[in-house]
Amino acid sequence: MSGIRILLVDDHPVVRAGLRAMLAEFDGMEVAAEASGGAAALAEVARQDALGTPFDVVLMDLQMGSGMDGVSATRRIRELKGPPVLVLTTYDSDADILAAVGAGAAGYMLKDAEPGDIRSAVAAAAEGRTALAPQVAGRLLGTLRSPETTLSPRELELLELLAGGMANRAMARKLFISEATVKTHLVHIYEKLGVDNRTAAVSEARKRRIIRR
Secondary structure (H helix, E strand, O other), X not given: OOOEEEEEEOOXXXXXXXXXXXXXXXXXXXXXXXXXXXXXXXHXXXXXXHHOOOOOEEEEOOOOOOOOOHHXXXXXXXXXXXXXXXXXXXXXXXXXXXXXXXOOOOEEEEOOOOHHHHHHHHHHHHOOOOEEOHHHHHHHHHHHHOHHHOOOHHHHHHHHHHHOOOOHHHHHHHHOOOHHHHHHHHXXXXXXXXXXXXXXXXXXXXXXXXXXX
């Protein structure tokens, strides 16, 4: 393949500068553009497509200030048949991993990975292959091995809202479901985590790295 054109998406200029410098050391890779958020990334993908110079890979952070997050941007890029998206983040919770994979990410790497591993992941994503950090692959494998105790995507959503202090009514409005459905989900969450109340559920989920600490 010719040079891999990369769109680098991260809201921290210093992080982008560091990643750009690292990727510049690799033959056959070029950071063709940068974006500081999800909406800007979508606009840049569309602009390059219109110019006839599409990206080969989008290197995407997950959490980017108050605008569109990395998961939402990834989902939209994939819906538009855009380039593969490789997530590069500091977060390795079950909720983050499953959300990114569910949105169509081609891979999931952590920012403390060795430069060579990130290079290999970018190359894999550009070729249409999957690239997962070992610890991420391990967590995904764990969910497959014990589906009866694995929280569903909806349960993960509720658990994160619970961790944010939301009451049942507010969660129901946020997710467009009934309060009765929220309560049913909470019962299932408690059972899977082996707890009997909201505070214990959040504490246990953080301890297990199901949600962010």
